Amino acid sequence: MDIRELHGNLLAAVSALLAMSIYLVGGTFGMENPLRSFLWTLESINSKLMARCPMHPCYVDQCMYGLAPSDFPDLRYRKPTIVYICNPYNTLGTYHLDLRCHVYKAPGKLPKCGHVHLKCEGRVQLEDGTWIKRSEEAGHYPEALAKAIVRELM
């Protein structure tokens, strides 16, 4: 196991402990990561945290919430994501966060979000002149998603 993998496992285990602590004192929490993340397969998250806390998976394509590259604001990053919500006060068990973008195969037809998707590959230059990875830029929640997550936790 290399140091990055060890660091990732440790971070996941600490996150699971914090989340479980929040739940045990009557709080709510959300846990977000890309749809195909290894996080969801780790024992600390998958079998320990999820076995003890009522966590509901919400499937989100962040383009539906407006996640756009700063250099091409008319395009969108799709960024398939799972947001697990633990809210024991949601007694109805209904969630409104799920929002997936459908990509149509017909030529010239836009995806459901109404925008062409841009892959999170390469780098982008910010207004201040610095360059960052597109994946880093796409790591910032669009405001609409942040607000939707907060609504699910209240």
Ligand SMILES: [Zn+2]
């Ligand atoms: Zn889309």
